[in-house]
Amino acid sequence: xxxxxxxxxxxxxxxxxxxxxxWFLQRVSGLILxxxxxxxxxxxxFSGLGEVIAGNQDELVAYDVVKQRLTQGLFIFVDFSLLxxxxxxxxxxxxxxLLEWPPAARRVRQVFIGISxxxxxxxxxxxxxxxxxxx
Amino acid sequence: xxxxxxxxxxCSGLSRDRLSGSRAGWWAWLLQRVTGLGLVIYLFLxxxxxxxxxxxxxxxxxxxxxxxxxxxxVLDLMLATAILYHGLNGIRVILIDLGIGIKRxxxxxxxCLALTTLTMVAVTYFSLPLIARG
Numbered sequence: 001x002x003x004x005x006x007x008x009x010x011x012x013x014x015x016x017x018x019x020x021x022x023w024f025l026q027r028v029s030g031l032i033l034x035x036x037x038x039x040x041x042x043x044x045x046f047s048g049l050g051e052v053i054a055g056n057q058d059e060l061v062a063y064d065v066v067k068q069r070l071t072q073g074l075f076i077f078v079d080f081s082l083l084x085x086x087x088x089x090x091x092x093x094x095x096x097x098l099l100e101w102p103p104a105a106r107r108v109r110q111v112f113i114g115i116s117x118x119x120x121x122x123x124x125x126x127x128x129x130x131x132x133x134x135x
Numbered sequence: 136x137x138x139x140x141x142x143x144x145x146c147s148g149l150s151r152d153r154l155s156g157s158r159a160g161w162w163a164w165l166l167q168r169v170t171g172l173g174l175v176i177y178l179f180l181x182x183x184x185x186x187x188x189x190x191x192x193x194x195x196x197x198x199x200x201x202x203x204x205x206x207x208x209v210l211d212l213m214l215a216t217a218i219l220y221h222g223l224n225g226i227r228v229i230l231i232d233l234g235i236g237i238k239r240x241x242x243x244x245x246x247c248l249a250l251t252t253l254t255m256v257a258v259t260y261f262s263l264p265l266i267a268r269g
Contacts, residue, residue: 027225027228027229027232030222030225030229031225031226031229033222034222034225034226037218037222041215041218045211045215046261049261049262049264049265052264052265053264053265058200059196059199059200059203060203060265061199061202061203062195062196062199063188063192063195063196063199064192086178087178090171090174090175090178091175093171093175094171094172094175097168097171097172122179122182125182125186126182126185129182129185129186129188129189132188132189133188
């Protein structure tokens with residue numbers, strides 16, 4: 001028996017252009033995030049593990065380590081892209097979950113505007129924090 | 136545990152077609168939501184912690200030193216588990232969206248769980264020195 005595909009979104013193509021684009025961008029951002037989060041986790045949690053275990057380095061993450069990493073253009077690109085994409089993916093997902101809740105579903109516009117403002121404000125704040133390491 | 140959750144989601148209007156399929160599919164959907172919401176909360180905490188750099192390098196290092204104590208290493212491992220499951224199940228959802236593996240979506244769910252478990256066993260093993268050094 002074929003099991004119904006019950007755990008993938010019902011908000012896919014066919015409802016409105018906005019829901020299609022939200023569905024599409026959620027998947028594209030998710031796929032890109034898999035590699036960006038992988039790089040971020042590796043650099044933050046594993047790349048210095050040998051040095052810490054050997055006693056050559058006190059902590060995996062420290063100001064000097066992060067600042068040194070952010071002198072390289074590649075990691076500046078990775079961290080800013082990660083900040084933007086993870087905020088988009090996370091808040092878009094949160095929006096979808098909220099809009100499945102009837103009281104929120106009756107206020108689509110307010111939920112969308114509220115979450116968008118939260119995302120923009122957090123990106124600006126996060127970018128300023130990253131610039132504190134870079135500048 | 137499943138029955139009360141199903142009732143809650145049914146009453147709240149969150150269920151609809153998702154509860155009609157297999158139990159594994161329902162768990163896959165629920166875990167994706169729970170890990171996703173947890174990761175959103177973590178994202179804001181993470182940005183908050185990193186922002187302590189604005190108080191100076193020493194403050195940042197002091198805060199980060201606390202967050203690398205064994206207790207927080209264990210929390211980090213839980214975080215990595217959530218990220219891994221969310222990512223793997225996300226790939227599974229995309230495959231199903233594309234019409235790939237629809238007949239095997241339950242097996243794919245178990246594969247996600249197995250891969251998450253095996254990877255985290257290995258990661259935990261390599262992280263043991265960090266947990267033990269406390």
